[in-house]
Amino acid sequence: MTARVLIVDDIPTNVRLLEARLAAEYYEVLTASSGPQAIEICNRNDVDIVLLDVMMPDMDGFEVCRRLKASPRTNHIPVLMITALDQPSDKVRGLEVGADDFLTKPVDDMQLMARVKSLARLKTLTDELRARALTGQQIAIEDALRAMDNVDTGGGHVLVIDTDARHAERIKTYLVPEHSVDVLVQPADAVFQVTGAPYEVVLVAMALENFDPLRVCSQIRTLEHTRTLPIILIADETDRPKVVRALDLGINDFIMRPVERNELAARVRTQIRRQRYALELRQSVNNTMAMAVTDDLTGLYNRRYFERHLHVMLSKAQSQGRDMAVMILDIDHFKAVNDTYGHHVGDSVLKEFAQRLRRSVRGVDLACRFGGEEFVVLMPDTDMGQAEAVAERVRRAIAEQGFDVGGDRPMWVTVSAGVTLNESVSDTPAVLMKRADVALYRAKRQGRNQVVFDAA
Structure with missing residues (x-):
């Protein structure tokens, strides 16, 4: 995942050092030598992350x-x-003025890249939600931005997972009475604990006895309603390689032992703010989206919405040199379902298909009903390997479990898919859709129940 990073520092040597580190990881880098210049650049450009030095003349980083x-x-x-x-206290001050994270000089390469990767993922998700709101109705984004100003970070629901009961209770005392905190000393029960519970942050100790902390985090992420639940790891210096792996897997943040009370409180507040803001964005989109862009049967966006959103996202991908994938799916032999069992059964299959499709794609992906038994998925910031993983996950979700249509036996359904990638600045929405459609036709011709990539 690439991103456009703005480095703000009045010392040229520091700027060059950070620029070299980020450029080596293929990030696009902008630079500013003062606070006012940084603000101007952010107002004029699509900046994904700001690396901001605190000690600057005239206007400090805070x-x-x-x-x-x-x-x-x-x-x-x-x-x-x-x-x-x-x-x-300086870390806490930075987080309280709105900073999303904090690093201390001299900057450790591992922590720098881990934080940048984590924030890049956050920005991608936020951008996608904002773009959807803007595509649907301008008022949605205005409401979402106002909601950001009004997000309250108090009264959060926090879960601490730690096999060391004494350490877990100490962490709990750092967070109450501002938040409601539960302690779980049996990590094997993590999935059961979070199911149906209103948790907004989970703290997971890396030093779990007889349990892999990353496995615990992964299990929490498998549940639909906790897929975006913020997770903060509590780690020791010896855990640094695992922390990097965890951040690559989508863990939101980490804090090193010994845990400082105020820093922990600030990081928890930051994650609660993000979680509630994302919830406000989603609710804003859902509440303000006109019925004209929603498919009544499946609840997915319809072809009209998809075509407009594809135009917006393709232009953005091309201007920023980013990957993007489009997938067209067609339910195999669907006409026979309607002809044999009736349209009420066909409608039931379409509804269940849409639910499985929605569960199988990622949070940043946009799934729509294109018409009839045809569906499309727009996948921003997605290369061929990632697109293939998503497409295969969808195909298996359809083929490996029967559809309950009210009879004695389930109905078995399969799907064929064609996938294409944004390849050049000359691509248009029509060209992408044509390539994906050709790939879909090949999947049908080659036996169905398979994914085929555009060979152009």
Whole structure:
């Protein structure tokens, strides 16, 4: 995953060092030598992450961050503050003015890249939600931005998972009475504990006795209603390689032992703010989207919405040099279902198909009903390997479990899919759809129940 990163520092040597580290990982880098210049760049460009030095003349990093987070144009941009200050109070101050994370000089390469990757994922998801709101109705994004200003971070529901009961209780005392905190000392019960519960943050200790903490996190992520639940790891210095792996798997944040009370509280508040903001965005989209862009039967967006959104996202991908994939799916032999069992059974299959499709794609992907038994999925920031993984997951979700249509036996259904990628700036929505449709035709001709990639 690439991103456009703005480095803000008044010392050229520091800028060049960070620029070299990020460029080596294929990030696009912009630079600013002062706070006002950084704010101007953020207002004029699509910046994904800001690396912000605290100690600068005229306007320090705290004030720059406060202004960025106060502006509707820039408050969605993640800010990673970098400073020579090492007092916990400075970290807390940075997080409280809106910084999304904090690093101390000299910057550790592992922590730098781990934080940047994590924030890049956050920005991608936020951008997709904002784009959907904008595509549906402009008022949705305005409501979402106002909601960001009004997000309350108090009264959160937190779960602490730690086999060391004494350590877990100490963590709990750091967070109450501001939040409601539950402690779980049996990690094997994590899935049961979070099922149906209103948790907004989970703290997982890396030092779990006889349990793999990353496995616990992965199990929480498999549940539909906790797929986006923020997870913070509590780690020791020896856990650093696993922390990197965890962040690659989508864990939101980590804090190192010994845990400092105020830093933990600030990081928990930050995750609660993000979680509630994302919820506000989703509700804003759902509440303000006109019925004209929603398919009544399946609840998915319809062809009209997809075509407009495809135009927006393709233009963005081309202007920023990012990957994007489009997949067309067609239910195999669906006419026979209607002819044999009736349209009421066909409608039941379409509804269940849409539910499985929605569960099988990622949070940033957009699934729509294109018409009849044909569906489409738009996958931003997605290369061939990632697109193949999503497509195969969808195909298996349809083929490996029968559809309950009210009879004695389930109905077995399969799906064929054609996938294409954004390949050049000359691609148009029509060209992408044609290539995906040709790939779908090949999948049908080659026996159905398979995924075929455009060979262009």
